[in-house]
Amino acid sequence: MWKPNRQSNQPLYQQIADDLERRISYGEFPPGSVLPSERKLAEQLEVNRSTVVLAYSELRALGIIDSRSGSGTRVTKYKWGATPKHPPNWHRYAEGGSFLPNLPFMRRIREALGQNQSLIDFASGELAADISPVEEINILMNENHYTEYLGYDNPQGFVPLRQELVNYLSQYRDIHTTDSSILITSGSQQSLYLITQCLLSPGDAVAIEDPSYCYSLPMFQTAGLRLFRLPVDHKGVRPEDIRTLYKKHRIKMVFINPNFQNPTGAVLDNERRIQLLDVASELGLPIVEDDPFSLTAYEGAPPPPLKSIDSIGSVLYIGSFSKIAASGLRVGWMVAPHSVIERLADARQQMDFGLSVIPQRVAAQFLKSPYFVPHMDRLRMHLLYKRDLLIKALQKELPDLITFTIPQGGLHLWCKIIPKINDSKLLEEAIRRGVIFVPGSVYGSDSGYMRFTYARPKAEDIGSGISKFAAALRDVLS
Amino acid sequence: MWKPNRQSNQPLYQQIADDLERRISYGEFPPGSVLPSERKLAEQLEVNRSTVVLAYSELRALGIIDSRSGSGTRVTKYKWGATPKHPPNWHRYAEGGSFLPNLPFMRRIREALGQNQSLIDFASGELAADISPVEEINILMNENHYTEYLGYDNPQGFVPLRQELVNYLSQYRDIHTTDSSILITSGSQQSLYLITQCLLSPGDAVAIEDPSYCYSLPMFQTAGLRLFRLPVDHKGVRPEDIRTLYKKHRIKMVFINPNFQNPTGAVLDNERRIQLLDVASELGLPIVEDDPFSLTAYEGAPPPPLKSIDSIGSVLYIGSFSKIAASGLRVGWMVAPHSVIERLADARQQMDFGLSVIPQRVAAQFLKSPYFVPHMDRLRMHLLYKRDLLIKALQKELPDLITFTIPQGGLHLWCKIIPKINDSKLLEEAIRRGVIFVPGSVYGSDSGYMRFTYARPKAEDIGSGISKFAAALRDVLS
Structure with a gap:
């Protein structure tokens, strides 16, 4: 006999309601027939009576069963008979899916x-x-007549924007790359989402700073990843902690926000940067570097990204306009080896068929305009x-x-x-x-x-x- | 002793390579030590010798082991000693993840x-x-100065666009709804992706037209759904088939493209529409109606959507500008009950933090402009x-x-x-x-x-x- 699965994410009462609905639809309990009492069913299924009460209440709300005092719980004719109209249980659908809700x-x-x-x-x-370049963007949109074809974009993103980013990354971030190594994404958010969905598998262990904005993103849990913590002090994370986590849990990836870390504001110490890259290249471990804040450095030169001193190729680099220009452009980017870019561009096409060309074009114009500096x-x-x-x-x-x-x-x-x-x-x-x-x-x-x-x-x-x-x-x- | 898992999606040789790498990293085989011969390890693990050959070749490519004729296979000092730098095995990461690649x-x-x-x-x-309204969009962008705040958008999408869509849906599609029932998405593609990720769970059965563009989208398999076929003839799908599939497989959702179906061009017969909605409301089964082509009807009035005659509320309605204006706008929409819209908007925020306001604003202007008709x-x-x-x-x-x-x-x-x-x-x-x-x-x-x-x-x-x-x-x- 069927028993609810206590390991499942689905609440027991819903499993029971689903099973009953199935048995009713298969004719095991025809319209008008009496269902087992709550107490009896609870015994059969080895659950609390209150769980069966909830399951029956769910089926009652769906119009599938009917309870009258003295005559027990019966299958209605409403659903299975001739005039049986009701909408889907949308609430239940909305609670389904493997995608976790926000905190x-x-x-x-x-x-x-x-x-x-x-x-x-x-x-x-x-x-x-009042800090967003709205006026500048307005001028750019009016100065530059839109005449491009408005078809689906290149899966990696608008080519002229990628070309501008090659210059931007070289000039401001000391990162030397090619436009074919760049994927344009809907902010850093989509870069992280693509990485967690496409480069890691459920059960994989990853290391995340503690504290980190990453904990505010249920996408890591949605992807089934096991999260291990890298404590952040005033000099950032400690590279030795990565080695320890690798030995203990065989972590597959490290997520770092080294410059003006969100939320602590910490900047990773220079010596630790070198050690961190040493550890990564020794273990063959990829570092995902999220670098949205560096150019806001209030005084002096912005701290360089890890990627600029990554001679081995351990770093996946993520950037964005959201924190330095306008989050509403939804323009971010990732620099990665070609096999990774291809894989993520292919997956992104399935999720949303790529970004609109229009804001990408605006972003490219802004970068090369006299307004940026x-x-x-x-x-x-x-x-x-x-x-x-x-x-x-x-x-x-x-x-x-x-x-x-x-x-x-x-x-x-x-x-x-x-x-x-x-x-x-x-x-x-x-x-x-x-x-x-x-x-x-x-x-x-x-x-x-x-x-x-x-x-x-x-x-x-x-x-x-x-x-x-x-x-x-x-x-x-x- | 560890054995590779033959039920896993990961190839056997990779599992073996992973296990060996782990054992080496844990010190089971220190640098310089000799590994078991290919034949011996194959016997231990109960696999073909060729599988072990592949696993060793993988570890050799990673610089973890070294084979010299006569002296067997040894753990290198390269990786585990003092000068041990190498990049992550990006190729292997790119092959990982639960997200399936395109066909x-x-x-x-x-x-x-x-x-x-x-x-x-x-x-x-x-x-x-030459059929896209590029010139019209150019005029609209130049006529309308961009002065809005360019921050993160409302999670459901740009409010003025949703308001325009309320008029559009009422006027052209006979669908009467409110702007709070609309979610703006990156084309129909993102609507479908959100539905498969958030309203259905792995193992759920769904019914899909046969043939259908849905088969070209691996997202259904990525979500772990079981697909069942609804054959399309010149009058579209047969409603009785849905009942049969429900009885047999307890399908949880039906995906339909009733007007100028992609790829067959079929238009669902009027009588069948009514029967289909009857079956759906009888079974409490949601219908996802994708309706991107209706307004292209070459002669006469466009066929109405199912949603316009859905008095019970069984239909999730999806539309888009991609096939009637410009796919590069990346503007689509979904009309659904509030609990569904809220759930999907929350999930979408985690995936990409919403769409750029700029193309949404252009789309809203285009809809209310004299250029649309x-x-x-x-x-x-x-x-x-x-x-x-x-x-x-x-x-x-x-x-x-x-x-x-x-x-x-x-x-x-x-x-x-x-x-x-x-x-x-x-x-x-x-x-x-x-x-x-x-x-x-x-x-x-x-x-x-x-x-x-x-x-x-x-x-x-x-x-x-x-x-x-x-x-x-x-x-x-x-």
Whole structure:
């Protein structure tokens, strides 16, 4: 006899409901017939009675069965007879699939931002409207008549953009590559998604910084990967930890965000970079380097990417315009060996048939335009200004309650609240008071940490946002 | 002792190479030590000696082992000693992942089109440059200054586009919906991908038309779905077949392209539409209706979608601009219950963080512009003209060798070659002669069928393209 599978991801009651629906549809229980009592079925299936109650309630909601007091649970004529119309159980379909939903905190933040446009937004990891090059893009779109064929794009992405990126990477990132080694993606997000779906298999072990924005992305779990942690200190990750993880778990890939790490802002130490590449090339281990923030370095030259000193070819390099120009362009890129690019371009074609040519063309024009360098200068100035506004506000409002290291680039400040705190309560109280941030647990850290994105709110809102946050914090602590 | 797993998708030799690498890394075989002979290891692992030969050859290529005649196979010092640098085995990574590659025929077609720009292209399922509204889009982009914030888009897609689509769907498709029931996707492709990834689970059974473009999309297999066939005749699918499949295999979803079906061009019969919806609502079975071609109807009113007569709510409706305006916009849409839209929007955010606002804005402007209706009129005229050019050419060149039904809308002609033919040889010979098409087996049919997309080549190339094809066919038959 059939028994529910306790190893399955599907709840027991749903398995039972599915099995009953199947047996009914096969005629085992014809319309009008009586089903086993809840108690009896629970005994047969070796589950709690409450599980059967839930299963029956599901089938009742579907109109498949009917319970009347005194006469037990019967198969309706409604579904299996002559006038039996009902829609699919969409709710159940929406709960299906192997794709995991976003984390509850992330969904809550999205929901709150959707409901209240006036929330002061320290949560969204992107630039404010006034730092995005909207005016420049407008000029470029008006200056450059659109006359290209608007067919499906090259599977690797728009060729002129890839050619511009070859220059960009050489000039700004000291990476020397060819346009056929570049895949254009819908931001870093799609690069990571393609890597987790196409280069790794369920059960593979990978190493991820701790904390890391990667923990906020359920795609790693969706791909069935086992995640192992590389603690980040003020000098970034420790290369020896990678060797240890390789020996213990035979990790297959390492994900690193070495410059102005999200969320900590840490920059990987120079000596550690060399050691890290040594370890990787010794073990034949690929490093995925996500490098979206480097060009925001507030003072001095931006830190170089790992890829620029990777003489062996261990690094898959990912970049994006999202954090330095406009997230709404949805233009990112990956530099990788040809076999990898081909594989990922083929898979991406199946997912979405490639990106629109239009924003890719705008991005290419922006890169080669006289607007790019002044935009970057303005961006760095704005970010530095906003960072200082945030730090001053925190020092003024919460001098004893919060600690942080001052980031030298990037969009985020990573803070620790000194007293013990309930993340969830604090977030709700902050939302109630009109301000929002991301609890650090989203990035894999313990409770009591948080990420403030100073790039996103307007400069004039930063002070009042932190006042509201301080009030929320004091309220939750009291 | 460890044995390779014969049920695994990974080839035996790779499993063996992996295991040896692991044992070496754990110190079981230190640098310089001798490994078992190929014969001995084959006996231990109960595999053919040739499998071990392959595994050793893999490890040799990685620099992990070294074979010298007379002294056997040894662990190198190269990898595990002091100067041990080598890149990851990228080729092997590229072969990994649960995501299946595109079909060999599809990859061959893409490769051939990439190598030879002058191929006459009856393969790509899209419009020619001269039928795309490029000039109209250029005018719209220049008339409408881009001033919106270029941040991350709403997870469901650009709100003004969704609002325009509410009008479009009501006016042209008799579908009455709200903008919150619409998800903007990167073409129909992404809608289908999201459905297969998020609403269905591995092992689920689904029904797909036979033949169908769905067979050309490995995403169904990637999602672990079991596919069952619904034969398409000149009136489309037979609703009773759905009931049979439900009883036999408990199918969870039905995929239908009822209007100018790809590839057959069939239009689902009116009576069958009603029966199909009856069966669906009786079984609580969702129908995914893909409707990209309806507005191309050459004469008379376009056939209505199933969704317009779906009073119960069984239909997930998918549409797109790819086949009626420009595939390079990458704008498609889905109309579905809110729980489904929310689930898919959440998942899509994880895959690519949404679409660029720019092409969505262009699409919205195009829909409400005075250019839309004249474009559609011109499109229908062009398609009809090209269809007739193709039919004339086929009747002239191959009157006895080929049969087809004349399509009344859409972009494709579905043909059968009367004599027995080798698809692969014919495709290669056609490519050699400068013309390309899609073999019907890609769509799940037997060999000897093929799809010609007359929308894609220039009108003036259709005749010469068919001459080349006819020469190729005669050559392969002789």
